[in-house]
Amino acid sequence: MKRRLFLGAALGGLAGSLFDPIRGFAQDASARAKPLNLKIMGLKTFVVNAGSLNWVFCKVYTNAGLIGLGEGSVTSKEATIAAAIQEHERFLVGKDPTDIELLWQGMYRFPRWRGGPILNSAISAVEIALWDILGQALGVPIYKLLGGAARSRVRMYVDVGSTPEEFLRARELGYTAAKATPLSPDQNLVSPTKMIRDGVSKLQAIRKAVGDDFDIAVDAHGRCTTTMAIDFCTRVEDLDLLFVEEPTQLEDLGELALLREKTKTHLATGERSFTKYGFADFCSRHLVDYIQPDVCHAGGILELKKIGVLAETYRVNLAPHNPQSLVSTMASLHVDATTPSAAIQESTLNRTAWLQDLFEGTGPEVKQGYAELPTRPGLGVTLNEKVAAAHPYKPTNRPEYRFGDGSVTDQ
Structure with a gap:
């Protein structure tokens, strides 16, 4: 207390x-x-x-x-x-x-x-x-109202699959980093030993393909128990990963502190934490190397900027979470542009034709793995309501992962 x-x-x-x-x-x-x-x-x-x-x-x-x-x-x-x-x-x-x-x-x-x-x-x-x-x-542009530029461009990484071919494709597109989710249940069944072993093997193949100078990030997605997290993070130490994201769940920071003591692998978390208050312990206790607030969940643009200042105070890197649309991407980039602690920004490669129409061709300009600073007034992205109406809401459910005995697992 x-x-x-x-x-x-x-x-x-x-x-x-x-x-x-x-x-x-x-x-x-x-x-x-x-x-x-x-x-x-x-x-x-x-x-x-x-x-x-x-x-x-x-x-x-x-x-x-x-x-x-x-x-x-x-x-x-x-x-x-x-x-x-x-x-x-x-x-x-x-x-x-x-x-x-x-x-x-x-x-x-x-x-x-x-x-x-x-x-x-x-x-x-x-x-x-x-x-x-x-x-x-x-x-x-919004970032001009938040103190102006702290950098001339923003380094990006892309979410890809867990094969060497997908990482090589990201490199061909000019990116210098990409993220995999190698800890995959088999038909929604989590077999701890096999999942860790297969995940390590996938990352070894990726590292061999891309060489030493391409950054590999890993999303563990909160799927590991404490022992699984320790096992996985210690076994990938020689792969020099950019970070392992969400290696533990959120309820007990002591679990994250224990993992921190057991491994030298860089750790990241924060996509399911909210406001500056949710990041105080991560930063002040140096529990992770990267914090990952999401501008769509953590409180918006100004709150993300405050979290970035908190990270800067404790010399922790800011790597905003962003698997969402170009609206989220642009909002994140405005904060990245003006925040010294911002190290790298998550993005996706989902660029189908109708999505270009949805945002009327607006969004970030990415060259050789870096996003140019926004130039349009405001957010810099628009939403076409007619295209939006042509793709109405459809209820979706997340996968139901279980252990072999039928008990429910985290994700």
């Missing part, structure tokens, strides 16, 4: 000092937009089926015709998150969309019930849309 009180007091002190300049950037930008007398007129959600999952978007409408776009996709809970986003409308209508910090605090604190993936993702979606409005109103 004493330790938790100490950490709470420490984070409170950080909030009063480290985060003040960030709030100052937001407040200054809001003040510049005040003469426009912007007011929120309404909010609308869009759930778009993208195959095995659905994306959840929201648009915030203003009296000046400016429309902000945000995303809060949560797999297998898309209808629930859409309802949670829509519930913010009655609080937002009539308010100034440029008062982003004030509105965030209201959405987070006024309902009393807070936290978790649904409520935080709903706030995140709205918050991203508010920044889109502010950037459009002032005619500048």
